[in-house]
Amino acid sequence: MRVTYHYDEPKTPEEKEEQERRVSAVYKIIFDAVLEERKLEEKLKDYPNGFAIMDGKSYNCCICDMHIKDEELWYDKWGKKCLACQDAVGRNIIPGSICRKHKDWYINWEFDLYFKIKASTIKKLIRQDILKVRIIPKNGFEVFLIKDNAGVLPVKDILKDVSFPVEGDKNAITTIPWYEAKDPKKILGKYKIWPYSTALQADSKNNHQKCV
């Protein structure tokens, strides 16, 4: 999907003031979050195996993204996790490092985002053992590690959205998905996921025709 971001320069002193207020509010949020993280890391020195954060606030599990709070969550060196994901990390079913390194794995909805492949096809590929999945026992959440799927799934760096300036409007940029900016076949052709990316194959043909 093509998205255009437009930035309006403030024209009046009031608009400039409002813009500055918003920017400092954003900085404060970032600063508070960094401070909060530092405090938690400090506490880990006393509790190296982790602890529950009993502050009544809601967080998101860094793996399955579920809303969690208080005794529903466990914090350790990898981050804040729900108890189901924590259990899977503790039993070495999934590596804790995927908490912070989302580039090391795919979530099921990302197959649609990056390859336009629907959930039913993904199920089929798992059944056929083409895609290797690790399933978190207590919540059924699926983790597709790139290292488990070498030669099948590409690294995510090559699938980033591409942004470029909008002609005639210096305050705007447009962002498009990777497969509109590059020829999908050139990028994905050597991976085993490619034959199943039928929607992208159609894009690839159209691109090719445009280039000729």
Ligand SMILES: [Zn+2]
């Ligand atoms: Zn979780």
